[in-house]
Amino acid sequence: MQPGAEIDGFTIGECVHRGGMATLWSVTHPGIDVPLLMKVPRISEGEDPAAIVSFEMEQMILPRLSGPHVPACFGTGDFERQAYVVMERIPGQTLYKRLGELPMPYEEARGIAGKIAAALAGLHRQNVIHHDIKPSSIMFREGGEAVLIDFGLAHHNHLPDLLQEEFRLPYGTAPYMAPERLLGVRDDPRSDLFSLGVLLYFFTTGVRPFGETESLRGMRRRLWRDPYPPRKLRADYPPWLQEIVLRCLEIQPSARYPTAAQLAFDLTHPEQVKLTARGLRIKRDPIGTVWRRRFNLGAVQPHAKSNVAAQLAASPIVAVALDTGDGSEALNEAIRITAGQVLSTLPSARLACVNVLKLNRLSIDRTLDEQGQNKHVDRLVALQHWARPFRLEEGRLTVHALEAIDPGAAILEFAAVNLVDHIILGARRNSMMRALLGGVSAKVASEAPCTVTVVRPSRLAQQANTGESGGTDHTKDEAAVTPREMF
Incomplete structure (x- = not known):
């Protein structure tokens, strides 16, 4: 590899970085107008064999990835001639450069x-599970999106796991490695959440939760020993933040957040984080608990092979958009039936109840209603009341009152920002203006990046609700509502 040499149409530039497992070169290509990097493995005599296997994993995985959170891949070369991966060069520095500010x-x-x-x-x-989340593996685009780099230790659910097949010892960065990784588990995405919890603990306290040890014996202690709560190190540490951090650092993967999306939701809405004893803890777990874990009375449970896609599908974020105004009872009851059907099959799903307070374009909106009550607070209370029959445990329900001129756009933005997997909302039947111009439900159903269910109440329920029953006194049972349309 020399500057000026050409490989498969890529012209080699300067050497950007020499690492322990690979070397990075700047390259150019006449048909590609974005900055590029060529990653070349170190395969000379005496190099670590794991470096070669790690590079093979990155060669397999990176070309299959897409989206703003990974560097785009533009080519790979095999080991017969010259092994390499050419990827997008992300401008700026990794998060590692911020360690001096902790x-x-x-x-x-x-x-x-x-x-x-x-x-x-x-x-x-x-x-894909990254398995090496740490400051030096994270960069940021100019638009603010985080970019994950270095996929040499990653696991792809649909590809052979060469590191698992060829090596017995776990590979990774010791301070950030999840406990189950020490037992050979590489197919659980919650391992990445543990690593992110370590990073967040480190960035907010300046201390790594498990120290700097690199020995396997020292690392195994995290199978039974929890870290000091951050509030032990910093008296002003917010309880909601400790709740998030310690939940990520739970020894049992099942006690952590079920998905990264649900973790992101709590980080986006800290005021909605449900506090448990975890958030107020000052001391580590008692020694009796530690000894029970140590002697396998409460240690990490045997792991059954998991499927990443199936685990994510079982733990979606479901957003329900509700109208809390007068005349919406029948529609909201129909939405409740549909939401209940969804939640009954997904025990780890998270429910976000949303109401949009529509603002006027020209006139000044009043904060209080005619009775002098705060409109925002009233709607939050109404959403809580609507969701009460589901009897969801702490942490599975949040309520949100939004203010916007365009309710449809507000629901779409909420879904995008909060990584919502499924939107449930209602649509009324009889509106000529809505039929001609399209309503909120039509806008959301046509533009949302996720599954959308549009619900309508039965005609009988609408008549009972609006008084259009023609003089007939319908009982509650006769006015039962059922979902009518799904998109």
């Missing part, structure tokens, strides 16, 4: 972690 302000660290969680959600949806 501990960070809580809000800044929350924003950074939220973007990383969103990037992980996008990666996991493509059946």
